[in-house]
Amino acid sequence: MTTKPLLAESAAPPESFHDCHVHGLSWLRDEFCFSMKLNYILKWIAPSAPQTSFRFLISEASLTFHDVDELKLSLDWSESALDLEIAALTVRTSRTTPTGRPQRLFEFDLAQPNGRITLWSSGYSVLLIGEAVISDVPSLPLVR
Numbered sequence: 001m002t003t004k005p006l007l008a009e010s011a012a013p014p015e016s017f018h019d020c021h022v023h024g025l026s027w028l029r030d031e032f033c034f035s036m037k038l039n040y041i042l043k044w045i046a047p048s049a050p051q052t053s054f055r056f057l058i059s060e061a062s063l064t065f066h067d068v069d070e071l072k073l074s075l076d077w078s079e080s081a082l083d084l085e086i087a088a089l090t091v092r093t094s095r096t097t098p099t100g101r102p103q104r105l106f107e108f109d110l111a112q113p114n115g116r117i118t119l120w121s122s123g124y125s126v127l128l129i130g131e132a133v134i135s136d137v138p139s140l141p142l143v144r
Helices: none
Strands: 021-028 033-045 055-068 068-076 084-096 102-112 114-121 123-128 133-135
Touching: 055 114
Parallel strands: none
Antiparallel strands: 021 033, 021 084, 033 055, 055 123, 055 133, 068 114, 084 102, 102 114
16 A cells, blocks of 8 residues: 655645645534645746746645634635636734644635635645646646
């Protein structure tokens, strides 16, 4: 049995989610977890002559936030394709809960659709689900 790589925050910093495409949202209420299924860009490959565009090393992945509080989703797909692309993930501030647990406020700015996702969490991890592939675009076709 093959173990799937699990990336800690240090290996997947917030800025690494720029241009990642999300194709699923889920949560586990009793475990206080919120997850996104996404195409995680492991590496931007700089163009080399005669190419003029970046290529991407991408893997299917699950981004999971732990100890989640105050999750807010605002997504408006009116007049747009049913796609969700992350423009930026930012840590806005931090706090200590009444039980002494440290949390940070994470904010997703979206390239599409119009909207925002914010949540308080103790942190996140990224589980790589498939083999990494090189692509000319920053997303992979979904396989059923």
